[in-house]
């Protein structure tokens with residue numbers, strides 16, 4: 001059986017559309033399926049729509065969060081509650097074309113593939129700035145973690161083995177895209193063209209994307225902390241050069257003036273110290289958040305599914 005996991009946050013108009021498009025498609029290809037919607041604390045009528053859908057079709061299931069926990073949490077809630085032999089994660093707004101699921105499913109059925117990644121062939125109508133930022137973000141990720149992730153998306157099919165491996169990772173601050181490549185297994189790619197969003201607007205504005213990027217990078221690597229060490233080494237070298245220079249001038253009796261050098265050095269070093277403290281503080285905050293061991297999400301309601309179906 002195939003579990004289709006769909007995070008939905010304020011998607012009242014897209015929910016019925018996605019449900020009908022995906023069920024029609026999977027039925028037409030005689031694939032046994034369940035569709036699990038995760039209502040990520042929507043403030044519109046998403047839950048009412050899901051109730052109607054679930055009442056008319058028991059293969060449509062839903063989990064409701066007690067508040068908005070973010071797409072990452074929604075994906076993990078879906079994986080934790082899916083019963084299928086494979087899981088597909090797809091967006092609710094039909095920007096990920098459902099037909100690609102069939103392509104992914106066929107690849108998985110050959111039996112040699114555990115993870116099928118759908119990569120973006122084209123990125124739809126994104127602004128140039130957004131495109132550039134995304135490129136930079138993946139460059140950084142690749143540099144620091146060695147994971148090739150350009151043009152990747154959360155649109156993936158995972159075999160049960162890969163799902164179990166992912167669910168054994170206990171961290172609270174998750175980054176699904178990178179974690180699913182970190183677990184390894186045989187991975188294949190398929191390509192898709194990002195479609196127009198069906199209705200509503202994107203949930204990720206500029207600031208939330210920057211936040212997402214920072215959280216993702218720091219949750220996956222401690223490279224920024226090593227930058228602090230590098231900054232320390234560089235300033236130390238400069239300090240030695242200036243130190244010798246100052247001593248020589250002192251001995252030769254030519255030391256005078258140079259007051260602006262003192263001010264500049266003070267400013268630069270204190271800026272580096274502050275910046276470094278900021279990075280260290282950020283990681284400290286992340287450790288604090290992890291160590292609290294809070295759940296990734298809180299479920300307040302379910303449709304067509306028992307509590308803890310598998311666990």
Ligand code: UDP
Nearest residue numbers: 007008009040070071074091092202203204
């Ligand atoms: N989403 C979510 N929780 C959030 C934000 C988004 O579950 O806090 C879902 C959203 O409903 C959609 C998917 O994540 O199904 C992708 O969101 P969106 O289309 O806004 O992102 P974009 O395609 O613009 O990157």
Ligand code: MG
Nearest residue numbers: 091093095197
């Ligand atoms: Mg979208």
